[in-house]
């Protein structure tokens with residue numbers, strides 16, 4: 201991965217000339233957020249006035265040395281930091297002893313170093329006008345941080361699943377533990393400055409499955425509170441200033457129309473209650489919002505939405521910047537005084553993520569009613585894929601409809617000569633009668649562990665993965681059968697002015713999940729050279745950069761971590777001819793900052809010289825966002841030109 205810390209200054213940081221703050225007040229927690237890990241300690245309504253007690257984990261670990269607005273957060277993490285330390289040492293031990301299987305460099309000393317996590321800065325800055333290069337740099341940094349967060353979370357889950365494990369006592373909050381591990385290493389982004397306005401690298405419409413991830417990235421720095429603000433006690437002008445809010449729905453006085461939003465201030469509610477029981481006051485975040493209105497400071501708005509794609513049943517969508525245009529004291533539905541704020545979305549931003557998600561749902565249900573024109577085919581695969589692949593061109597569909605001309609090939613076709621080598625060196629699959637377990641033959645072939653978690657999420661990238669296949673005795677529901685099952689998301693080939701043909705999904709795609717296979721006619725090196733000496737219309741698997749090493753990379757937390765080198769793969773010299781028959785994958789655009797990556801997989805044959813080219817998500821990909829893959833810089837232009845026109 202490229203070094204994310206260039207030496208030249210990239211930012212034009214305009215210091216916003218007011219810094220503010222206030223005593224810590226009770227947060228406006230979300231209605232269905234952060235289940236109390238200690239349910240017996242239900243707070244009494246009196247504790248509204250002693251907000252420090254509101255973070256559930258403080259009850260577990262009441263000692264806190266940190267001061268200021270970060271104090272509650274630090275307490276929230278105290279217990280998880282302790283567990284994380286245990287996890288760190290145990291995992292480092294494992295990394296060191298894993299040298300035998302080639303997953304670790306055994307020489308270095310993996311000391312559990314915990315950098316002192318700094319408290320959050322109150323210095324406010326606005327990041328203005330980033331160039332293309334800077335945007336890519338910050339996007340890469342953000343992606344790396346997200347991958348670390350998710351990879352750690354998967355590791356924690358794996359550890360929890362194993363024989364009770366050392367983390368068994370506090371199951372279920374892998375997100376908190378992952379965030380704590382990263383906090384311990386000072387890996388949370390945007391802590392040294394309070395960014396007003398857009399966060400570099402964060403795109404409007406980005407989707408997060410865990411609220412902790414939003415904190416880790418610095419998009420909204422409060423673990424529980426709905427309003428994030430610089431407190432008055434830490435600002436030069438002694439006034440708080442709000443920078444972001446999380447709108448979750450479910451509050452009786454909120455009114456969310458999308459572009460216009462009436463947001464209710466915090467306070468006046470008993471913990472975990474939606475209704476107000478006392479009057480709200482103009483202080484803390486409430487005053488912060490009022491001051492932000494007075495100073496014209498834009499507010500980042502993140503919306504919580506229900507989603508069955510998320511392990512928590514909920515996702516968070518970054519909807520962009522809003523301006524507060526009005527603030528008033530009102531009588532809430534419960535009869536108590538509430539502060540209300542009218543926010544309007546600032547124009548000229550990318551489409552609102554939460555609306556795009558709703559649109560994508562409508563498109564799945566009734567495509568022609570939502571978009572009466574532009575469809576060239578509702579399923580270009582003609583039923584060959586598990587889920588329909590639509591072809592859409594509302595730009596120049598009268599001239600460009602060429603994807604219709606190719607035979608749609610859902611699975612690659614191998615040359616007949618390969619049949620004899622079908623088992624390669626490997627014999628014929630596993631003999632597991634019941635569920636495959638870690639001592640299954642296929643797990644051993646994959647480097648001693650299964651590649652996927654129970655939900656089919658790839659745990660980390662590898663040179664090649666052995667899925668169970670037709671020669672295994674296990675059932676079709678074996679969790680080691682994932683990419684062979686084909687599409688699970690509704691994909692669309694679409695025409696755009698920027699990239700020609702492109703691919704997007706109508707479903708939210710979770711990071712680490714399988715998307716589609718690169719399909720065509722598989723040719724040996726000799727066949728390829730004979731058919732097309734200059735390689736026109738061919739895909740060469742060996743030209744894809746090894747982006748799979750990024751998925752699962754936790755080296756920022758575990759310095760001893762090295763990418764998997766087993767099972768090993770020989771140099772690949774075959775080609776895939778996509779000049780006559782192809783599938784949806786052929787229309788993906790190139791990016792050197794991609795959101796999907798290539799992972800080689802074997803399942804229906806074991807000839808390592810001819811693995812399947814499977815494509816997985818490198819980050820959570822919102823519906824209708826274009827998928828992009830790294831074809832390798834040298835061939836990028838050639839491919840965008842030849843494959844997609």
Ligand SMILES: [Zn+2]
Pocket residue numbers: 630631632635636637640641642643668672674
């Ligand atoms: Zn097995």
Ligand SMILES: [Zn+2]
Pocket residue numbers: 630632635636642668672674675678679680681
């Ligand atoms: Zn199996």
Ligand SMILES: [Zn+2]
Pocket residue numbers: 629630631636640641642667668669672673674
């Ligand atoms: Zn098997």
